[in-house]
Amino acid sequence: MRRPAGRATLGRRRSLLRNTYQTPVLDEPDLTTGELELEERHSLRRVAGLSTELTDITEVEYRQLRLERVVLVGVWTEGNVDDAENSLTELAALAETAGSQVLEGLIQRRKQPDAATFIGRGKVDELRDVVLSTGADTVICDGELSPSQLRNLEQQTKVKVVDRTALILDIFAQHAKSKEGKAQVELAQLQYLLPRLRGWGETLSRQSGGSGRGGGAGGGVGLRGPGETKLETDRRRINTRIAKLRREIKAMRTVRETKRSRRIANGVPAVAIAGYTNAGKSSLLNRLTQAGVLVEDALFATLDPTTRRTAAEDGRVFTLSDTVGFVRHLPHQIVEAFRSTLEEVAQADLVVHVLDGAHPDPEGQVSAVREVLGEVGADRIPELLVVNKVDAADEETILRLKRTWPDAVFVSARSGTGIAELHKAIADRLPRPAVDLTVLVPYDRGDLVARVHRSGQVLQSRHLDDGTELHVRVNEQLAAELAEFRR
Numbered sequence: 001m002r003r004p005a006g007r008a009t010l011g012r013r014r015s016l017l018r019n020t021y022q023t024p025v026l027d028e029p030d031l032t033t034g035e036l037e038l039e040e041r042h043s044l045r046r047v048a049g050l051s052t053e054l055t056d057i058t059e060v061e062y063r064q065l066r067l068e069r070v071v072l073v074g075v076w077t078e079g080n081v082d083d084a085e086n087s088l089t090e091l092a093a094l095a096e097t098a099g100s101q102v103l104e105g106l107i108q109r110r111k112q113p114d115a116a117t118f119i120g121r122g123k124v125d126e127l128r129d130v131v132l133s134t135g136a137d138t139v140i141c142d143g144e145l146s147p148s149q150l151r152n153l154e155q156q157t158k159v160k161v162v163d164r165t166a167l168i169l170d171i172f173a174q175h176a177k178s179k180e181g182k183a184q185v186e187l188a189q190l191q192y193l194l195p196r197l198r199g200w201g202e203t204l205s206r207q208s209g210g211s212g213r214g215g216g217a218g219g220g221v222g223l224r225g226p227g228e229t230k231l232e233t234d235r236r237r238i239n240t241r242i243a244k245l246r247r248e249i250k251a252m253r254t255v256r257e258t259k260r261s262r263r264i265a266n267g268v269p270a271v272a273i274a275g276y277t278n279a280g281k282s283s284l285l286n287r288l289t290q291a292g293v294l295v296e297d298a299l300f301a302t303l304d305p306t307t308r309r310t311a312a313e314d315g316r317v318f319t320l321s322d323t324v325g326f327v328r329h330l331p332h333q334i335v336e337a338f339r340s341t342l343e344e345v346a347q348a349d350l351v352v353h354v355l356d357g358a359h360p361d362p363e364g365q366v367s368a369v370r371e372v373l374g375e376v377g378a379d380r381i382p383e384l385l386v387v388n389k390v391d392a393a394d395e396e397t398i399l400r401l402k403r404t405w406p407d408a409v410f411v412s413a414r415s416g417t418g419i420a421e422l423h424k425a426i427a428d429r430l431p432r433p434a435v436d437l438t439v440l441v442p443y444d445r446g447d448l449v450a451r452v453h454r455s456g457q458v459l460q461s462r463h464l465d466d467g468t469e470l471h472v473r474v475n476e477q478l479a480a481e482l483a484e485f486r487r
Helices: 008-021 035-043 057-062 081-097 121-134 147-157 164-175 179-196 230-265 281-289 332-337 339-346 362-375 395-404 419-429 443-455 476-485
Strands: 069-076 101-109 138-141 160-163 270-275 306-311 317-322 350-356 383-388 435-441 457-463 468-474
Touching: 069 081, 069 121, 081 101, 081 164, 101 121, 121 147, 138 147, 138 164, 147 160, 147 179, 160 164, 164 179, 164 332, 179 230, 179 332, 230 339, 270 281, 270 339, 270 362, 281 306, 281 317, 281 350, 281 383, 281 419, 332 339, 350 362, 350 419, 362 395, 383 419, 435 443, 435 476, 443 468, 443 476, 468 476
Parallel strands: 069 101, 069 138, 138 160, 270 317, 270 350, 350 383
Antiparallel strands: 306 317, 435 468, 457 468
8 A cells, every 4th residue: 555654644544535525434342352353353254234245136227235334445557646645535535426435545656456456465454454444345446357357356355346347337337217227237237247247146046957066945755866067057147138238228229310310300400418527417307408407516426417408599490418427436336237328419419528628537427538538429510518516616727727718618517607508609619501502481481481491501581472582591401401492
């Protein structure tokens, strides 16, 4: 661990987390003969009802880690100490979102994580001491652990070990509401669990053999034999479930593409709101469209995308879509499972990239979001950077961000500051219709006039005896329908 001058640095990190989360560290117990072993046994006892093992593969999306008292562990491989501490602080926020109480945070400086135990092998004993002194029942590692790393750490610390990926997946499972969202989360969880079947899901299936190596529950007269091992059976069932989920998500993707193609055919531009989790995307959507989307001061509070119609000042109609939030090191299982949802961003005409101006590392947020946008092919879409929560950020930070991103729009979704400027900035960046023409539309064709106002740009309008004269810019499809009325 990063402990120059004895335990001073570790104490500094403990102090930081205690100040942030108001969680006192328990005093060291009196070390007396007999009581030490009894205290150790009690402190490591699993609390009833907190098991994270799956009981039924069909209910994987409802599984919750239900963490209680956790110790965080990170490996600092690059960047400065502030980057490492920001990453661990974010992990603490994720743990609290999952319902846990953060007791301690530890960071070790290494060139790369240890292949066997994530942290250095000599430091595992020190981690064990921290677990004992704080009374923690779970260790959360700031990274994705291999199955062997999970197993080795659990064996040596004698408590449950969870990595960052499992923590994020569990938060997604708690917050997914729609059928598509639940299917996407279940797919991501199963893809994560498949190589980690050791110790997970002992009741996923019944053994199919009899007296042989898989004998027992599935046997009977005429059916006894070698059969399958428990691991083989579970792996086969999970692969079957993954294939079924992919088919379901593909069907839902077809529905989404149909709706998207209908909007494109009607000439309605699409604007996607993307950004870091808890940056205020849903609040901004509510402020712009009165959508009534759930808003909560929590990470990944909303997962299901919401699309609403709104209009620019010149009358042009466009759609605004809220998307799932991003985070540093977003698990690749999530990106893959939510690809159909994230493609809403890739198919948009404009990406409104929302940034939390009050965050300690806004530049890091922007880099993480742009990395995920690149993975789904949305990095080629025009981007409007919006710095939210300016009412909560200090003046020095706002000035620095204005120098860094001079073209950004600074707003507060909570107070309404800058919302008018944001409306104008979005309207200025919407794609302009390509065809410029003047038409005289008869009064009995009010449907065409309405479509022009909805999907085109009306430059001039006046009412004559024969109908409505319009000077407009429209798309090619609508221009063809208006051709007979050209002047």
